[in-house]
Amino acid sequence: MAGQLRALLKGRGFIRRDLFRRALFVSDYAHRQDALTTAALDSLLRENGWQVQRENGLTLVDLPYEGYQTLFSSIARSQGEPRAIGLSALFARHETAFLPNMLSDARQALLQWDAEEEGALNTQAGAALAVALREKTPVPSYYPLLLNTYKEADGC
Numbered sequence: 001m002a003g004q005l006r007a008l009l010k011g012r013g014f015i016r017r018d019l020f021r022r023a024l025f026v027s028d029y030a031h032r033q034d035a036l037t038t039a040a041l042d043s044l045l046r047e048n049g050w051q052v053q054r055e056n057g058l059t060l061v062d063l064p065y066e067g068y069q070t071l072f073s074s075i076a077r078s079q080g081e082p083r084a085i086g087l088s089a090l091f092a093r094h095e096t097a098f099l100p101n102m103l104s105d106a107r108q109a110l111l112q113w114d115a116e117e118e119g120a121l122n123t124q125a126g127a128a129l130a131v132a133l134r135e136k137t138p139v140p141s142y143y144p145l146l147l148n149t150y151k152e153a154d155g156c
Contacts, residue, residue, distance in 0.1 A: 001025075005061060008044055012037075015061070021111050022055065023062035030059050062107070065100050068142075071110070072098060075145045087125055088144045094133070096141035106142050113146040121146060 005015045005025060013029025030038045042052045042059075049067050053060045063071065098106065105128060112121040125143040132139040 004048075005045075005050070008048060009041060012041065013059075017111070017115075018060060021108055023051075023053070023060035024107065024111070025061040027059045027061055030054065031057065065103055068103065068106050068110070069098060072106075072142050072145055079145065079148065086147070087122060087129070088147050090129060091125075091139055091144045091147075094129075094139045096144070097138035098141045099138070102140050102142075105140060109140075109142055109146055 002015050002025065009015065009027065009029055013027045013032050015025050015027050018024065018026040029041055033041065045052050045061060049063065051062045051064050109121060109124055112124065125147060128140050128143065
């Protein structure tokens with residue numbers, strides 16, 4: 001995805017992971033352009049399915065809910081049937097869903113998966129499962145996908 005963003009920006013700013021995890025990526029392209037060019041780049045990113053937001057002088061670039069749905073579907077297709085082992089076996093016992101109110105949690109999980117932070121991902125997944133069961137809501141469907149896959153070279 002970073003490569004796609006770099007291609008859209010054509011070298012007009014850096015694209016890197018947002019270390020504060022407010023979005024998938026952060027860029028400084030708005031600082032490097034005049035207002036008209038920045039507005040055109042914002043529109044180009046939005047037309048290509050990205051959300052754009054300014055915060056503390058940087059541009060946060062993230063997928064909308066639908067983009068995460070597509071990404072998780074792609075991961076599911078690439079891995080086939082999830083293995084029901086460990087924590088994933090607990091998820092398999094319950095109704096799963098990916099709802100708009102889960103977006104922030106999904107972003108955190110995806111970034112942990114991409115950074116290969118397996119311990120943090122397992123901890124977050126366990127906490128999310130416990131909350132969903134306590135509140136009697138569907139458990140997040142993206143955890144079994146992320147817990148059972150290894151980051152692909154063409155991933156995020």
